Amino acid sequence: MQEKYLTEEHIMFRDAIRAFMEQEIEPHYEKWEKAGQVPRELWLKAGEMGILSTMIPEEYGGLGLEDYRYNAIIAEELARVNATGPGFAIQNDIVVPYLLRYLTDEQKKRILPKVATGEWIGALGMSEPAAGSDLQRLKTNAIKSGDHYILNGSKTFISNGMMCDFVVLAVKTNPELGAKGMSMLIAERTMEGFSNGENLDKIGLKGQDTAELFFDNVKIPEENILGEAGHGFYYLMNNLPQERLSIAITGVANAEAALEWTIQYCKERIAFGKQIGSFQHSRFKLAEMHTELTIARSFVDECIMQLNEKTLTAEKAAMAKYWVSDLQCKVIDNCLQLHGGYGYMNEYKIARAFRDSRVQKIYGGTNEIMKEIIGRSMGF
Ligand SMILES: Cc1cc2nc3c(=O)[nH]c(=O)nc-3n(C[C@H](O)[C@H](O)[C@H](O)COP(=O)(O)OP(=O)(O)OC[C@H]3O[C@@H](n4cnc5c(N)ncnc54)[C@H](O)[C@@H]3O)c2cc1C
Incomplete structure (x- = not known):
């Protein structure tokens, strides 16, 4: 975030998080990419740093900060070291808000302390093989039977899906009722009938x-239903703006970092007796990227402040998600081009940024769906 939006406490927090990312993540990340996941110890270390508990109240072992700027700093610092894989933002921006808003006090006492320390990793399960953008077609169902629900079905593309200890699921509790029959519930890894496929x-x-x-006949106690049964679609819609803003934050921070590495490369690389950045075409490309990222940064920071004030609208979050992720991919592609053949080599940071950025236009709701949301807000 621009420093004008940060207090001294934010800056101290940012510096500590930056040092953590540079020491505990950046040097090991390539090894973890090969393993296909980060180790559990990293989650525990992140828990110790307060990375997983910014919003969790102190009584449940969290930092109790109630200020979204801290989450934004964490997402930005991960993007800065080009390690957008660890699913911390999934926990902080997607899973925890559901837990804080809709768990009973008893459930909060049971679940939140373990989430804060990193002992328990969470995931969000909305997408299914036949229902991604069109969530109303969900088939996974949980049917009431006495004092519990019987859960059947499957979810796909679930981030943290191999490591998660629990998953917040969107399910049909009353399949006949369409959106009104949708509920959110927590399925726990230790419950019989819960399994996962390959990474x-x-x-x-x-x-x-x-x-x-x-999920094969998983017995879910009724206290694991979030809020009220039948309100799931509304809860999803309520939480999606924060998830989408989080994608935009990662997008702008990762593209800013890519531009920094590229400026450096353009100074070092010589062709035709000149720094490659000094060719008019390169200079104009750098100027365009700098301009567009400056605009993106202002917009995203404004959205962060609005989320804090609870005035961020669904359509504005959709604008941030679609426009910034498009820009991120464009900037990173231009940066890769300026690296020439070296940009295509995996040992260069820009190559990882290129591979990792593409999904930003897809998950969290595709950019086409974001335009639907914006268009509908205009009365169409
Ligand atoms: C790496 C990764 C991580 C993910 N993590 C999670 C997760 O943690 N939890 C989770 O629940 N999901 C997750 N997803 C799923 C992701 O949210 C979906 O892939 C996404 O919402 C799109 O759904 P779909 O893949 O079924 O595509 P579809 O919905 O089948 O869409 C296919 C194409 O049709 C377009 N389209 C569909 N409807 C419309 C329309 N009305 N107007 C215009 N175009 C339309 C889409 O934009 C897209 O281009 C993840 C996906 C990936 C790739």
């Missing part, structure tokens, strides 16, 4: 485990 083989985000999850 999915993706083109990027290699350090993040992404998996299919299966």
Whole structure:
């Protein structure tokens, strides 16, 4: 974030998080990409640093900060070291808000302290093989039976899917009712009938485990339903702006970092007796990227402040998600081009950024769906 939006406490927090990312993540990340996931110890270390508990109240072992700028700093610092795989933002920006808003006090006491320390890793399961953009077609169902629900179905593309200890699921509790029959519930890894498939083989985000999850007659106690049964669609819609803004934050920070590495490269690389940055074409490209990222940064920071003030609208979050992720991919592609053949080599940071950025236009709701949301807000 621009420093004008940060207090001294934010800056101290940012510097500590930056040092953590540079020491504990950046040097090991390539090894973890090969392993297809980060180690559990990293989650525990992140928990110790307060990375997983910014918003969790102190009574449940968190930092109790109630200020989204801290989450933004964490997402930005991960993007800065080019390690967008660890699913911390999934926990902080997607899973924790559901837990804080809709868990009973008893459930908060049971679950939140373990989430804060990194002992328990969470995931969000909305997408299914036949229902991604069109969530109303969800088939996974949880049917009431006495004092519990019986869960059946499957979810796909679930980030943290191999490592998660629990998953917040969107399910149908009343399949006849369409959106009104949708509920959110927590399925726990130790429950009988909960399993996962292989770690999915993706083109990027290699350090993040992404998996299919299966539920075969899983017995879910009724206290694991979030809020009220039948309100799931509304809860999803309520939480999506924060998830989408988080994607935009990662996008702008990762593209800013890519531009920095590229400026450096353009100074060092010589062709035709000149620094490659001094060719008019390169200079104009750098100027365009700098301009567009300056605009993106202002917009994203404004959205962060609005989320804090609870005035961020769904359509504005959709604008940030679609426009910034498009820009991120464009900037990173231009940066790769300026690296020439070296940009295509995996040992260069820009190559990883290129692979990892592509999914930003897809997950969290595709950019086409973002335009639908914006268009609908205009009365169409
Ligand atoms: C790496 C990765 C991690 C993910 N993590 C998670 C996760 O943690 N949890 C989770 O629940 N999901 C996750 N997803 C799933 C992701 O959110 C979906 O892939 C996404 O919402 C799109 O759904 P789909 O893949 O079924 O595509 P579809 O919905 O089948 O869309 C296919 C194409 O049709 C277009 N399209 C569809 N409907 C419309 C329309 N009305 N107008 C215009 N175009 C349209 C889409 O934009 C897209 O281009 C992840 C995906 C990936 C790749």
